[in-house]
Amino acid sequence: MRVGLLTGGGDVPGLNAAIRAVVKRGEGEHGHSIVGFRNGWRGVVDGDVQPLTRGHIRNVLSVGGTLLGTARYHPHSSDGGLDAVMATLEAERIEALICIGGDGTLHAASKVAEAGVKIVAIPKTIDNDVWGTDRSIGFDSAVSIATEAVDRIHTTAESHNRVMIVEVMGRTAGWIAVTAGIAGGAELVLAPEDPFDIEKVVRFLKHRHRAHASFSIVVVAEGAVPAEGTAMHYETQVGKFGEIVAGAIGERLKAEIEARTGFDTRVTVLGHTQRGGVPTPTDRILGSRFGVAAIDAITRGESNVMTALRGEEVVLVPLSEVAGKVKHVPASLLDVARALA
Amino acid sequence: MRVGLLTGGGDVPGLNAAIRAVVKRGEGEHGHSIVGFRNGWRGVVDGDVQPLTRGHIRNVLSVGGTLLGTARYHPHSSDGGLDAVMATLEAERIEALICIGGDGTLHAASKVAEAGVKIVAIPKTIDNDVWGTDRSIGFDSAVSIATEAVDRIHTTAESHNRVMIVEVMGRTAGWIAVTAGIAGGAELVLAPEDPFDIEKVVRFLKHRHRAHASFSIVVVAEGAVPAEGTAMHYETQVGKFGEIVAGAIGERLKAEIEARTGFDTRVTVLGHTQRGGVPTPTDRILGSRFGVAAIDAITRGESNVMTALRGEEVVLVPLSEVAGKVKHVPASLLDVARALA
Amino acid sequence: MRVGLLTGGGDVPGLNAAIRAVVKRGEGEHGHSIVGFRNGWRGVVDGDVQPLTRGHIRNVLSVGGTLLGTARYHPHSSDGGLDAVMATLEAERIEALICIGGDGTLHAASKVAEAGVKIVAIPKTIDNDVWGTDRSIGFDSAVSIATEAVDRIHTTAESHNRVMIVEVMGRTAGWIAVTAGIAGGAELVLAPEDPFDIEKVVRFLKHRHRAHASFSIVVVAEGAVPAEGTAMHYETQVGKFGEIVAGAIGERLKAEIEARTGFDTRVTVLGHTQRGGVPTPTDRILGSRFGVAAIDAITRGESNVMTALRGEEVVLVPLSEVAGKVKHVPASLLDVARALA
């Protein structure tokens, strides 16, 4: 078989592990030819292909990013995009396509699948908000980086009477904020799943600083919002590519806290460092398992499914069940973050 | 309530996160008094207690080891041990006991539970072989350290025509070997779950080195054994405390490979570094969640259960279902390790 | 002897190593009593002391920050400050004082020395701009963190056609920018020592992106400035404590580059993460050596000197030669940064 492979959306650590696994298993055991498309769906539309053999995947397991490149482009959103996809797949004689991506890429994949292409998807996003799987590739690495940052800010915060705000990514979900907040021992975690009341936040900080502490660390998700009917009015700020504007909620929160408490308050916006660097072992293993499962599924003739982690096993779920849904942080985990503040 | 807390067996990163969570949730929200026993069951037998309040758990979240100390001692194995346990618990007016430990500690816990003590257990072991839970505290940190070592040996191995053997821990299970082997891109992983044939190992190495490669990395679990009826005879070597002797299988394998191939072969035994150091975020979160779940269970009146991770949720499983069983690496994961060699 | 000890200015990784060394050597070998002042000069003025014995310095070697606390306060700048210092030192019968700090703390130290107090100073600053020593405590850790951030941004930048700006600390010196720029393989490094011409910067980026590259990483020191007479006008923005405003030059540069090239440009401001976390071995060793050298100097009766690293040896330099001077990045190192762009 000739099998296409693309990575779409923002890059994350662990993508290369998945690519490597598809090639090793696909070429080495099943005898398939693996064809890579460069820069996500863009490369399918443009016919920008590269062969992927064992020689191309040497020494990539521990390298972040994606050797195929990626882009935030969706063929169904532009005129003739889907036609160009079909034309390229036919010209390249691609019998099935593996799409590694997050929300946007998976949505595009479901559109392309509707047009008759056999697709197996692999979920990746540092935001961990893909429905149907315990984990997506990249999340563990992002949490590792965010926790390290909170650890660092801890040692420096302890010497000064300050409120330190750390703003992390996550889109409309609070996965990175909640997990890095718990792991880093933050005093307060603000996540989209639990809109905050600025007056309660301020009361907590005042109480804490009056009581005994000389500092507080607040981890805030970029998508965190105030609860309706509370004292602070704010709407999530969105950039030209639909992404949440880095630093917006962090800076606004700093202004509110300083105005209401007088405490010296500093913001650190982790930004792009969260999606770079050496993947954690967990992300390499997840990428490897998903890659093997995807090419095995294609070999068995399955299509329009997504690989998913459920407990200790990798399973397949219908793509149609996944697309368009957001997986939020469960109440039990929000509760642990609150309990340990 | 007065709730006792102990950590038993070998220390692992993440124990302090669990202790901290029990204290923060238990004292802060439920109003319990938490009493720590020093050095595992030894401290219960000897009445070696220390109070555990919020002051004792500051800045411990990111510190490896256990602030309570630990020991490999089981009260039911010595005369009068159980009686001494009961006497101490009565003297200290302990109404329930949280035991954090692996196989041995959990077995002791089930014996003490049979004597009428209310117990909630928390699984920890770098070996990840506790039955009934997806993960035990410490495993993720150990995998992280072992993978880092394989990464390092990779860069140095590539310059020399060598076979590099990396021996990792894991007792009779291959969890660390298989996961670090996949994550580190080892050429060969030898795990107890899949006894090896030395002649196949040698054939693989000869083929690989003849074909193109100038080096091979073999990750071997300390509990790996040759398959019955194959050319190599070897029994796992056990030390005075029942632990597997570090370096035994690694050195033996080196001798066999050198004798059969003539390849320069080196062994690295990771040893105690695998259980030390800063816990990964995953282990801090797991420890925190298990600690909260354990003290919540006790507060609700539950007993003789163990906290367990199942997918994204923490659940409780009966201690009696867990004790005495070993969780082995599933075939699907062994298959991924094989596929990516 | 009774010897006082304080840490002043911003905290950095490695301070605890120096404190530990002073106590271990001072108490253990010389038989001195070490008295700690809390929160820098503030604690001397307020008489806020704590004894420092071997019990206080356990397990601090690998912990960032300072166990004594710190503050940005200079006694000679406020009425009666120096008198209060003298009164406290007399009341506590302090015979000599070890001051660990950067520019501001050392300047204060020289003022207090002029008033007759025996002082030995130890240089610390992530900015590495203390005159007279090859290295100050904290610099190596900051470079390590900044390089790691550049590494991470590298893997993510490679997938998108972007200019990534990383703003690092350093005050009026470019040490962190130049070293992290070289170590991280930045395409361009902007340091205060070499004022930039925005038109040349833009020409370089356009040429590079036209030629072959799909991304560029620009590391900019917070104190970088445009050369006089060039197209961009900008003055370093200073906050209420005299510190350079984080993000100011980074955001301004982004605006200039986007306006002149149209390239999608992103800024990451490393901020406080640069001064936190586990000290590198180099900073622990430097802190340890400086601590031993300082207490040895006091024991020998020397005063009004600063410990300094010169090649492989620790020496003493007169405090008067050091105070008020800034050590800048040498031309040879700027040249290496330029050569490897």
Next chain:
Amino acid sequence: MRVGLLTGGGDVPGLNAAIRAVVKRGEGEHGHSIVGFRNGWRGVVDGDVQPLTRGHIRNVLSVGGTLLGTARYHPHSSDGGLDAVMATLEAERIEALICIGGDGTLHAASKVAEAGVKIVAIPKTIDNDVWGTDRSIGFDSAVSIATEAVDRIHTTAESHNRVMIVEVMGRTAGWIAVTAGIAGGAELVLAPEDPFDIEKVVRFLKHRHRAHASFSIVVVAEGAVPAEGTAMHYETQVGKFGEIVAGAIGERLKAEIEARTGFDTRVTVLGHTQRGGVPTPTDRILGSRFGVAAIDAITRGESNVMTALRGEEVVLVPLSEVAGKVKHVPASLLDVARALA
């Protein structure tokens, strides 16, 4: 000019930074052609060359090992070796040769230089024992890895009443042992520069464990030896390639300590992990600076010199002054290790 480049001896992190710097500066600024020899002197003898252009050095800065490969082979030690070297250099029209290596490679370089070849050497060795330079490439990374291991063993050792021995590399010098011992807070450091008395070692351990401590960490250099006339007799064990046998002194020390104290004693031999992995920023900068300095020296017509770090500057020293000498740990640093035990 056509300039040859080779890396010899054991591989270390930071070699690729030096190779990259030679190519970027040499090709990009001076217009030279850089010719790489594969596997050290072996490649010169065999005429095993590869061109080195900017395309070959992309993304290598943070990668350990050497992209040229390396070997422990010295042309002057085998019949016709030097003649083959001269023949290859002539055939390839090499006008000057940059040799990156340690003791053995530099010795070979001085022999080849005597035969009339223009050579500039760059010192690399994790052992830091090259004479004439403050630092050699690789040392900082090795110390970082060894310190991390000591840190990890610290947390696990604290829970058990044990003596933990950590054996590190260093050949006949104690650089890694002394620096990682200081940085990791070891209780005892045994270095070749200061032969030990086993009875004093045992007295120290007994005193410490009687007094208060429940554990001790002993860092021992592979080349450490007992002092003459003391109770323990031992000679450094040497393998077939002249290297010191890993584990020999560690295991012997364990046997002596257990026999004399009865304390449970464990050995961890760090082995090959010490020379692998991602280079520290310090090693990347040192490699970059040495690479630039070497190609600049060749361009200026200098030869038979070695690049060397002296304080903050890179200088050139005559190769003849360096070859055959070993740089040992200075007394001042040994004294700091002793003081902080």
